[in-house]
Amino acid sequence: MPFITAKKNTLLAPLPDQPQDQPLNRLAKVYEGGILGVIKVSAVNPQLAEIILAGPYTWHDDYPTIEMGVTRYINPVSWNIPDDAWDQPEVLTLPEPASTPSQPETVSAPLLPPEVAQLNHFYEGCQKKLPDGRIQAYPDPRAGSGGLPVTIGWGSTYYQDGSAIQMGDIITQTEADALYDYICHKDFWSKLQSTIPHWDEMTDKQRAALTSFAYNNGADFYGSPNHKTITGNLKEKDWQAVPGTLMMYRNPGENVEVGLGRRRYAEAKVWCGEAPKTACAAAAQEIQTAQDCEPIEQRLKTNPPSVKGFEPKITPTPSAPTQPSGPRQPQAVAGMKGPKSHPDAHGFKPGDYHLVANDAVGKIKCYDHSGTLMWEVQCLCRGQFEDNFFGKHGDTPAGLYKCGQIYRDYEQAGEHANYTRDRMSYGWYSIDLVELENQEAGLGRAGIMIHGGGSGCGWPGAWKPKQSLFSTLGCIRMYNQDLRDKVVPLYDQPGATVFVSVYQ
Numbered sequence: 001m002p003f004i005t006a007k008k009n010t011l012l013a014p015l016p017d018q019p020q021d022q023p024l025n026r027l028a029k030v031y032e033g034g035i036l037g038v039i040k041v042s043a044v045n046p047q048l049a050e051i052i053l054a055g056p057y058t059w060h061d062d063y064p065t066i067e068m069g070v071t072r073y074i075n076p077v078s079w080n081i082p083d084d085a086w087d088q089p090e091v092l093t094l095p096e097p098a099s100t101p102s103q104p105e106t107v108s109a110p111l112l113p114p115e116v117a118q119l120n121h122f123y124e125g126c127q128k129k130l131p132d133g134r135i136q137a138y139p140d141p142r143a144g145s146g147g148l149p150v151t152i153g154w155g156s157t158y159y160q161d162g163s164a165i166q167m168g169d170i171i172t173q174t175e176a177d178a179l180y181d182y183i184c185h186k187d188f189w190s191k192l193q194s195t196i197p198h199w200d201e202m203t204d205k206q207r208a209a210l211t212s213f214a215y216n217n218g219a220d221f222y223g224s225p226n227h228k229t230i231t232g233n234l235k236e237k238d239w240q241a242v243p244g245t246l247m248m249y250r251n252p253g254e255n256v257e258v259g260l261g262r263r264r265y266a267e268a269k270v271w272c273g274e275a276p277k278t279a280c281a282a283a284a285q286e287i288q289t290a291q292d293c294e295p296i297e298q299r300l301k302t303n304p305p306s307v308k309g310f311e312p313k314i315t316p317t318p319s320a321p322t323q324p325s326g327p328r329q330p331q332a333v334a335g336m337k338g339p340k341s342h343p344d345a346h347g348f349k350p351g352d353y354h355l356v357a358n359d360a361v362g363k364i365k366c367y368d369h370s371g372t373l374m375w376e377v378q379c380l381c382r383g384q385f386e387d388n389f390f391g392k393h394g395d396t397p398a399g400l401y402k403c404g405q406i407y408r409d410y411e412q413a414g415e416h417a418n419y420t421r422d423r424m425s426y427g428w429y430s431i432d433l434v435e436l437e438n439q440e441a442g443l444g445r446a447g448i449m450i451h452g453g454g455s456g457c458g459w460p461g462a463w464k465p466k467q468s469l470f471s472t473l474g475c476i477r478m479y480n481q482d483l484r485d486k487v488v489p490l491y492d493q494p495g496a497t498v499f500v501s502v503y504q
């Protein structure tokens with residue numbers, strides 16, 4: 001079964017008409033990064049395609065579920081659609097190319113590591129697909145360009161032999177990918193390789209991040225007057241500073257800041273070792289407005305992530321007593337609201353665990369009773385309809401909780417579970433959180449949990465091990481696999497209590 005991925009927030013429409021003219025209660029929203037299983041995708045025209053869902057999809061509980069086998073309409077430009085998703089008509093006659101493109105008859109082995117295309121292709125579309133999947137050349141759409149240069153595929157304007165793309169040229173997806181690989185290697189990778197120091201010491205993901213950056217900022221960015229900061233980072237091999245520096249180059253204050261901010265943040269994540277697909281989806285989720293960019297830049301600068309190849313010097317410090325005298329105080333985080341008390345004030349004992357979720361950085365950390373950090377993974381403590389934790393469906397209320405009842409859908413249904421609304425909404429595991437500071441009731445709220453899943457992922461996307469993290473109605477959401485591998489083993493230890501602190 002093929003899967004299609006939303007490149008931006010988009011709609012599933014019941015009719016092949018303008019979405020704004022259709023009843024709102026029949027439209028379904030799909031958030032950027034959302035994944036849908038489909039039986040097939042059929043092209044209607046360059047701006048419209050028909051899909052048949054391979055599983056039920058619900059984007060919000062207040063809207064009806066779209067059942068498996070139902071037809072909906074999408075704008076294919078807004079989606080990453082693999083070749084095997086497109087329906088192949090039995091008979092299709094296409095025009096022959098007006099010119100014969102000068103291209104190799106066979107496609108050579110890729111010149112670039114796959115992370116380069118995975119990252120760039122998320123932001124650079126492959127345009128003008130024909131119904132049979134082949135790709136047609138198109139003129140430059142900019143006013144005053146006279147239609148030149150003619151472009152094909154992933155923005156290519158010439159073939160491997162140097163000849164220009166001509167109107168009427170048609171190539172296959174494989175040829176478009178190979179042409180992109182050749183041009184990107186020739187015009188960007190080779191230039192970066194020859195100018196940026198320590199290039200051969202970097203990982204493929206780090207080189208992919210810089211190649212994506214160069215795609216926006218030019219292959220000659222290193223050493224240029226407008227790129228002094230990142231030039232200094234790379235020259236001095238200050239690799240830990242690169243993620244925060246990348247976020248600077250997003251054109252703050254312009255209407256492209258959100259898009260560039262997402263791309264820079266994804267590049268930063270890939271530089272640190274994340275897979276491009278998950279990095280791009282996470283960046284799209286975390287940056288919804290231009291105001292989201294600056295806090296992320298400052299966080300990356302003041303609390304830089306661990307980067308392969310950068311080993312900070314560790315200065316030994318005198319060992320502190322492992323057993324404090326009296327209850328410890330909750331950690332204060334500047335500019336954030338958090339718990340009023342430490343788990344010590346609620347019976348925290350050896351063998352218990354303390355999870356600390358910070359919505360500003362999108363991370364949840366686990367500490368044992370002595371305060372030793374055990375692990376750190378991604379999470380989301382964000383509501384859907386409020387940008388604070390006071391409203392009914394706002395962010396997770398700040399404060400201290402402990403884990404209560406657990407619901408083990410994964411253990412009951414297995415990896416290939418059938419759809420239910422609860423499984424899509426809550427994923428493999430869900431755990432009730434018991435408030436310890438009146439932080440829910442004091443706001444007129446209830447039912448806060450920690451869980452996986454996500455209606456925004458569709459089905460079976462919500463059941464994937466590392467599904468996209470979409471906002472909840474106020475609960476903490478984690479990857480399904482992290483709940484199974486990280487949290488549930490703590491919960492299952494005999495006599496253990498798992499406390500959860502939330503910072504907003």
